[in-house]
Amino acid sequence: MGSTIDSIPLTERGQAFYRDTEISGFGLRVGTTSKTYIAEGKANGKTVRMTIGRHGVFTAEPARVEARQILVMIAKGVNPVDDKKEQRAKAITMGQAFEDYLTVRKSLRPRTIYDYRRFMKTYLADWADKPISAISKDMVAKRHTKMGETSAAQANLTMRFVRALFNFAAGQYEDSKGQSLIIENPVKRLSQTRAWYRVERKQTLIKPHELAPWYGAIMSLQDDSRVRTRESVRDYLLLVLFTGLRKEEAAKLTLNNVDLKARTLTVLDTKNHLDHTLPLSDFLYELLLRRKEAATNNSVFPGGRASGHMVEPRKQMAKVIQESGVHFTIHDLRRTFITVAESLDISAYALKRLLNHKMSNDVTAGYIIKDAERLRAPMQKITDYFLSSFANSN
Numbered sequence: 276m277g278s279t280i281d282s283i284p285l286t287e288r289g290q291a292f293y294r295d296t297e298i299s300g301f302g303l304r305v306g307t308t309s310k311t312y313i314a315e316g317k318a319n320g321k322t323v324r325m326t327i328g329r330h331g332v333f334t335a336e337p338a339r340v341e342a343r344q345i346l347v348m349i350a351k352g353v354n355p356v357d358d359k360k361e362q363r364a365k366a367i368t369m370g371q372a373f374e375d376y377l378t379v380r381k382s383l384r385p386r387t388i389y390d391y392r393r394f395m396k397t398y399l400a401d402w403a404d405k406p407i408s409a410i411s412k413d414m415v416a417k418r419h420t421k422m423g424e425t426s427a428a429q430a431n432l433t434m435r436f437v438r439a440l441f442n443f444a445a446g447q448y449e450d451s452k453g454q455s456l457i458i459e460n461p462v463k464r465l466s467q468t469r470a471w472y473r474v475e476r477k478q479t480l481i482k483p484h485e486l487a488p489w490y491g492a493i494m495s496l497q498d499d500s501r502v503r504t505r506e507s508v509r510d511y512l513l514l515v516l517f518t519g520l521r522k523e524e525a526a527k528l529t530l531n532n533v534d535l536k537a538r539t540l541t542v543l544d545t546k547n548h549l550d551h552t553l554p555l556s557d558f559l560y561e562l563l564l565r566r567k568e569a570a571t572n573n574s575v576f577p578g579g580r581a582s583g584h585m586v587e588p589r590k591q592m593a594k595v596i597q598e599s600g601v602h603f604t605i606h607d608l609r610r611t612f613i614t615v616a617e618s619l620d621i622s623a624y625a626l627k628r629l630l631n632h633k634m635s636n637d638v639t640a641g642y643i644i645k646d647a648e649r650l651r652a653p654m655q656k657i658t659d660y661f662l663s664s665f666a667n668s669n
Contacts (some may be wrong), residue, residue, distance in 0.1 A: 280310065280330055301342040302347075303330070305332075312338035327356050365456060367412060367448055369440070370395070370403035376443045382548070386523065394433045398422060407444050408456055410437075412464035419465060427472035434471075437559035438462035438466050458605040480610040481516075485601045486664040496591060508591040510562050511576045515605055517559055518659055519612030519630055521546060521603040526585045528575040539647050554651035556658035593649070615660055621653045629653065636668035 283293065286307050295301040299469065300316045310330040316323055327333060327341045353646040367375075371394055394409045394621060395403060398418070402410060415434065422430035438460055445457035465471050481489055494511060496505040515525045520548045532541045540563065545551050555563065566575050576585040596602055616626050628650055 280335060282491070283310065285310070295339070295342075298339060298342060298346070300346045301339060304468060314341070314342040314345040314349075314355075316346055318349045318354045321354065323349055323354050326331055365408055366406055367408075367444075368404050369399070369407045372407045372440060372444050372447070373403075375447060379443070384546075386545075390432075391436055394436050398429070398433045399437070407441070407448075409585055410441075410461055412461040415461045416426055416464050416468070416470060419470060423472050428474045431472050431474060434462050434465060478610070479602075479604070479607050480600060480614055481603055481607060483664060485599070486661065487667055488599040489595065489601045489603070490600075490665040492595040495598060496595070503615065504588075505591060507566070507576050507585065508588040509630070510566055511606070512592075512595075512608065513562060514559070516608040516612060517556065517562075517661060518553055519609050519616070521609060522587065524551070526576055526578075529573045530567055530570060530575060531573060533567070533575065535564060535567070545631055547631065552647045553629070553646045554654050556651075557656045558658045558662060559654075596639050612657065616653070619653075619656055619660060621656065625650060625653045 280303065283303070283305055286305055288307060291305045293303040293305065295303075302315065304311045304313050304326075311333075312327040312330065312333055314325050314327060325345055327338050327345070330338075333341075336624055345355050362405050373391070377383065378393075379583045383391075404416075415437065419430050419434050422433060441457055441460040441462060445455045445460065448456045483505065491559060493509050498504070498506050498508040511525060514520065514528075515522060518525070520528075520542060524545060527544055528542065534540070535555075538560055540555060540559075541553075542551040549559050563575065571577060572583070577583065578585040591605075592605075613626070613630065616629060621629075639651075
């Protein structure tokens, strides 16, 4: 066969097959642009044809050697195509699995993707090129312990990400029989040994006696000829305090989603993927009217970066902290809103609606009409509390 390969013409269209006279199952597939050696046989009653390589890269004799090995596998009932596919799957690295995960999970929020990439780059970089199936329980346990020496919270968050990645891989990568290549999630070790770190949730907020000095420092943020963003920062921080919105939800708010006639605002890109409509108290109405009159684009709180909206205004926040003596983060403002709402005996259902918490597991909640008007009185009640606290400098 080898001496005649070069003389075999390419086809004008389609493919032609030439069988070897020495080895049954070894042959040549000829197309319009190339000639390719193949091995063909039946494994478990199923015809299997496997490509060996192109003529020119292979010559006939090395191709025969390869064909014999393939045909022996087929004779034993092993499908070499499936075996090759399985070997490729077993070689999937953690880094490759992560990229596949991002491709499949299309609904992940930008912040979540950012955090996941940070985990991979900062804490798991040396695992990125390892086959994901090679990551063991011991490796997970040791890495979690080592990370915990620096930050228990980051150790837990990183391993929760690893757990999610392995759950994805268990469904994504299979052997030739359709069985998952991930037999068990190695992060399970942390639950089995109760090794997760106990991390208390932050409870920081602005205390009642701190509200007046905080507000005074906030209102001192005034635009001048040098800085024309201070008032936007002021109104942004006030909006978060008076609505309990998450910082990114407030930062991304657009004028299109503020209805001054109906006196409502709507957040579309929320953490739980449910649109969130809130009524505007008198104070919030005036604040958003002011932002609309000062608007230069569709963003309520515009920013100079590529995002087009405000990012965490740390410089101006530092100024408020220095002037008021009240240390706070943006999420502290949300916690303050929640704490005030609870102290005013606002119903649990209204509070959940104000915070856009899901109530799918609550049967009674399913019968309550989700109408922003029902939240107007609770919203005004919270606003009145803040305004009263601001006026009380004692």
